[in-house]
Amino acid sequence: MGFPHKPHPKETVVLSKYFGDAEARSLKGWKKRGGYEMLEKALAMDPNAVTEEVKASGLRGRGGAGFPTGLKWSFMPKEPKKPHYLCVNADESEPGTFKDREIMRWTPHGLLEGSVIAAHAIRAKTVYVYIRGEFTEPWTIMEQALAEANGAKLFGDIKVYLHRGAGAYICGEETALMNSIEGKRGNPRIKPPFPAAAGVFGMPTTINNVETLAAVPHILKNGAEWYKKLCLSNPKSTGTKLLSICGHIAQPGNYEVTMGFPLKDLLYECAGGMRPGRTLKACIPGGSSVPMLNREETESTLLDYEGCVERGTMLGSGGVIVFDDTADMVYQTMRLARFYAHESCAQCTQCREGTAWTTKILERILAGQGKMSDLDLLLELADNMTGKTICVLSDSCAAPVVSALKRFRSEFEDYIAGRRKPVLAA
């Protein structure tokens, strides 16, 4: 298995402190590093106090939406009349993102600790950790950690179960994830009702991302004030964020930085910059669902929720995809559209037809069969795919297409005008 890099001096190492330290995976090793002390503390606390502390820290969901975690927890009923559930979203499948996998591989007990603290805060007695089916190695490591923790009876009356996905990106959408746990097709549900009112099995439920939960023990240990101070730019974005860097970059991997860190420094300093002799062309900073940036925009982006929005994109899940001057932006846009077409659950027409049609148009452009009017057609389709469906999968397909057309239109025109040789068979 791949070992992580040694942390760069500009990183703020909190969640990734024990990445690469195999001993930290065992219960004994984890306890030796101070693990599970916060669980003990939290279980003795009033659930509301735990929620308040997390609220005060400013922690926001790390799966992509950036919703305030403490606020989400506070939506759960205070007096449980029905069973409450916590679902841990470990269905990491957003192209460009591979941070949750690393958390599970190296610090499985950290995730379990954070999850059980969260379960206590929302008064849930059952936790389902939904791990994508392809993550065979994280599954084995989590299974072993869970067996050890259960053997030591660390979780009181809170039960934790692993649930294996079976190959569906859409199950990372929280309502689809709940349907999948229930033994159904992973179709997202219409909201409301929101999960806190009627979630998995119709019961009050909270769904949190792996990285979000892994941060919780650190917040309890060092205090909300400490976490709030981890902020380089906008005070609404606090803490550290794991950024997965991949594509055309010298040193791909996970880098943990304080919120508000310049994307430029992340690329050129932490991750070693471009490959020799290459220059930056484009970057998707938050996983494939967010708009791509050109070089100038990339180099002036600050990595927090607001900083990314200011440049017309989003922090999303923190999957940074780098394209250098060798990248064919038309081909890569087609690959992204094909991804969404493949992963559409197909219940909404705009998404089912839109993702497939978008892919088809891009394929014909790449085959030298495109027309100039196709570019307007792509934009029109994207408009019909944005904000009109049950979940945001179709919006996510439109985002890279629209942003690529805006920034790299001439590359599309080159294929259509025959200035560039077709790369796909007609």
Next chain:
Amino acid sequence: MSATHLPAGTEAYEPVFVGRTLEELQKVLARYPTKQAALLPALWLVQRERGWISDRNMAEVAEVLSLTPAYVKGVVTFYTMYHQHPVGKHFVQVCTTSPCNLCGAEDVVRAFLKTTGAGEPGATSPDGSWTVIEVECLGACGFATPVLVDEDFIESVTPEKVPEIVRKYR
């Protein structure tokens, strides 16, 4: 389960959920408030035992979990990791989504197809040993190109490393 509930078919059917596998399913059932929730785990057990999930298997799962065969099929067809037909002894999944694509994933696919003799994506090699498919994002983009061979997740695969990997599984 009684034979009368099986779909039409003359060949004898060996149920999956007997002995140890049935015990495993019962343990799974205890984790959820509904029987239906054990469907994905039950299908994983079938695939582990039989290598793929046939219509007859789906009917058995439906019976065991008090569902209908049509419902079970609807779920099986939704999730890409369940095989609805037999595949090679070794099943290779190569990620070719954008980040891996940038790093040469399509060359890795070609290398696997050639080295294993599988020929084209989704086809099985003539000796029945290998099936190679392209898959969308495996969630290990920083370790391009990730490849799943059966249940083994292999990182940073390049075309040069493919013959060695194939040899290991032969």
